[in-house]
Amino acid sequence: MSIPRPILDANLPVGDWSILTAWRGSQAHGTWIGPKEEYGTDDKDVMAICVPPKPYYLGLETYGMGHRGTKEIAEAEWDIVAYEARKAIALLEKGNPNMLMILWLPDTGYIKRTPAGEILLQNRHMFDGKHVYGAFVGYARGQLHRMTHGVHEGYMGTKRKELFHRYGYDTKNAGHLIRLLRMAVEYLSTGVLNVVRSDASELIDIKCGRWSLEEVKKEADRLFGLADAALINSPLPGTPNHGRISDLTVGVVQAGWRQLREHAEYARTHRLMSDDPSETTADSSPR
Numbered sequence: 001m002s003i004p005r006p007i008l009d010a011n012l013p014v015g016d017w018s019i020l021t022a023w024r025g026s027q028a029h030g031t032w033i034g035p036k037e038e039y040g041t042d043d044k045d046v047m048a049i050c051v052p053p054k055p056y057y058l059g060l061e062t063y064g065m066g067h068r069g070t071k072e073i074a075e076a077e078w079d080i081v082a083y084e085a086r087k088a089i090a091l092l093e094k095g096n097p098n099m100l101m102i103l104w105l106p107d108t109g110y111i112k113r114t115p116a117g118e119i120l121l122q123n124r125h126m127f128d129g130k131h132v133y134g135a136f137v138g139y140a141r142g143q144l145h146r147m148t149h150g151v152h153e154g155y156m157g158t159k160r161k162e163l164f165h166r167y168g169y170d171t172k173n174a175g176h177l178i179r180l181l182r183m184a185v186e187y188l189s190t191g192v193l194n195v196v197r198s199d200a201s202e203l204i205d206i207k208c209g210r211w212s213l214e215e216v217k218k219e220a221d222r223l224f225g226l227a228d229a230a231l232i233n234s235p236l237p238g239t240p241n242h243g244r245i246s247d248l249t250v251g252v253v254q255a256g257w258r259q260l261r262e263h264a265e266y267a268r269t270h271r272l273m274s275d276d277p278s279e280t281t282a283d284s285s286p287r
Helices: 006-009 083-092 099-103 116-122 132-152 157-168 171-190 200-207 215-231 242-275
Strands: 018-023 044-050 070-075 078-084 110-113
Touching: 006 200, 018 116, 018 242, 044 083, 078 083, 083 099, 083 116, 083 242, 099 132, 110 116, 116 242, 132 171, 132 215, 157 171, 171 200, 171 215
Parallel strands: 044 078
Antiparallel strands: 018 044, 018 110, 070 078
């Protein structure tokens, strides 16, 4: 499955500017439930990291919502978020769970990989650190709160609200809660972020309301304790090396500019060849 061409053509951050595009969310974890299914509330979620042209760095051009480096693209069932490279790398350095996951996918998880994107993938361990505990556990606590209070917030669709009222809690938030805590324990303990979930079937059961609220809370309490212990015993460094990450950022952006330049030169050459009368085929020549 690939992103439809009209979306790519109309959105350069996920099109020509992208250095890395990948599945995210349930598509990446193996827990996707289609919208036509009884419990289906999932979109086709995609994340991209992009390098815009030089005027966005050296001139007055701005990128994304509020000029903060993020652009969201919603087209039918497609839910795409595209981060400018510096914004993405800043989030990686902070241990943002959603951003870190783009560096830990199998080959099948990537829609587009470029040399600039490969620089990030080859240096994913540069972002390791015990500091990820705060990001993962903090996100999990947010899911725990929304699991029982989210029905009063605006992000829920009709089907999701119906499931909330049926089971007494937001089953989708519950699945996120358990997954985030398990990933935190694994990452802190081993230095490996398991995005594709071996427990996917169990997480789907949670999303489908097959666990009671009490069972979800009991498992969450257990995992919060395991995360605390994993932090104490973690082999990861305390925090990433900011200087090395800054140098990496320069290399990624420069590689992205080379990508844009090569693409422009190819397009120009192809256009000139198409316009050159000498390239006319024999079949189309005057007789």
